Amino acid sequence: MEWSVAGRLPESGAVVSNHLSYLDILVYLSVRPFVMVAKSEVEHWPLLGKITQRAGTVYVQRGGGPSTYGAVNAAMAAAYRSGLPVLFFPEGTTTDGQSGVLPFRRGLFHSVLNEGVELRTAAVRYELVDSANEGASVARDVCWVGDDYLGPHLFRLLGLRGVKAEIQFGDEVRARGDRFVLSEGARGVVVEMCEGALVSELVGV
Structure with missing residues (x-):
């Protein structure tokens, strides 16, 4: 697997990205150290669970409700104080x-405002560049979507050749009136980056 990176790497603060696969976590961590934010189930997954634990990942219980907000906010505040950029996938x-790009869930944007940290955007996409992957597709065999089981999908992914990841980092999101304004501004930038990559792919740029 190979990857390319465009844009200035984040040094601290928060980063939000579109989300295509469990592979996203590994790709971002290969670029530079991040504190990742992931759903709590990831902690118990084979292989990826161990990797994310060692990376100091903040695990968030989906649908946990107000009773979990205090613990999540405290964990996010500690992550920002680590000095590493904190990356999360607000599509959920x-x-x-x-x-x-799906609508962004706004919950974690509270922590960005509460801690007064910079918010950057990022976009990830994948491409199959080897002609040996006949019949395979990024949408089915690299992206992990819906009810596809982890084991069979991982088996297909490992059988691919010439998987290329492209990461683009955007500038700081400066519209910060509240979490609604912040999340919509961030999503708009991510959409632009993803749509730009898709257009380039279609026209062969």
């Missing part, structure tokens, strides 16, 4: 990269 799930 993965997509196939072709159906657009």
